[in-house]
Amino acid sequence: MRKLATLALAIIASTASAQLQCFYKDLVAGQRQQVCFDMSKPREAQAAQDYIRSLQPRAGIFDNPITVREMLTARHLTVPAKITPFRVSESTDGLIIKGIMNGGPEEIKLSGIVIAPGQEVSVARLLGWLVPPASIVNVEATGEYSVGGQKEVFLWLGNNLINIILVERGLALPIKSKGPYEGELASAAELAKTQRLGMYAESK
Incomplete structure (x- = not known):
């Protein structure tokens, strides 16, 4: 590959x-x-x-295990000082991930985004490849909680934000808010639309 x-x-x-x-x-x-x-x-x-x-390899994001972990946009971002290591147990439902944080079990949900229409399977494949069980990532907590009680977070894989990667690939859409990385998520969505990735792949 x-x-x-x-x-x-x-x-x-x-x-x-x-x-x-x-x-x-x-x-x-x-x-x-x-x-x-x-x-x-x-x-x-x-x-x-x-x-x-x-x-960018044609196969992968949508059909096979992908070979790209890096963000295509927002390369100026740096990992914040206040992060917490998170050991992945499993991805359960869409943007929700189970794991161990601060010595105990925790459920987190990727913040600032929603799954794009029809991209549920692709999101599951991508998250399963990016953050497989036993992998270690870093959590940037927002201080907010989802309706299901999960911590809303931005998830760092090395120097890359998984939240942004999902949007760049056309697999997720940014939520309109004034939260962190609003501009970066908007730029990621524009890239996906311009390059017809993910949900935009069949658009004319």
Whole structure:
């Protein structure tokens, strides 16, 4: 399986006549390759879509175990100081994960997002691959609780937020709120829509 090169997305200009999206791919010796597309032009928008699909394995997110753990957007984020290790036991229902935290059993729910229509199976596959039983992740608690009593959290896998990864892949949608990472979740949703990932795969 091909391995996706580290990829970051940044919108660097937006005017009435041009809307540039630039993609940065890490090369060797700290070098980076930059490729920009004018999204206001249909041909370049299509070229941008083809470019990102060429870097991301086609199979995986929706049908087979995926090979990409990194966020494609929000590469500027850093892991906050106040996090708590969480040992995964199982993913139970959609965005709910059971595990051990602070020495005792705990149920957490990914905050700021809901599962996109028709993507329940894909979400289960992705979470099962990203956070299998016995894996260790870090919880950033929001202080809120879901209707079912689970802690609402942002879940860090290394330097990547799983909440954002799900939205980038078109498997989840951001909830409109003024909570943490609202802007990053919106950008992730725009990427999924632009590149026709997940729930947008069949849209025209």
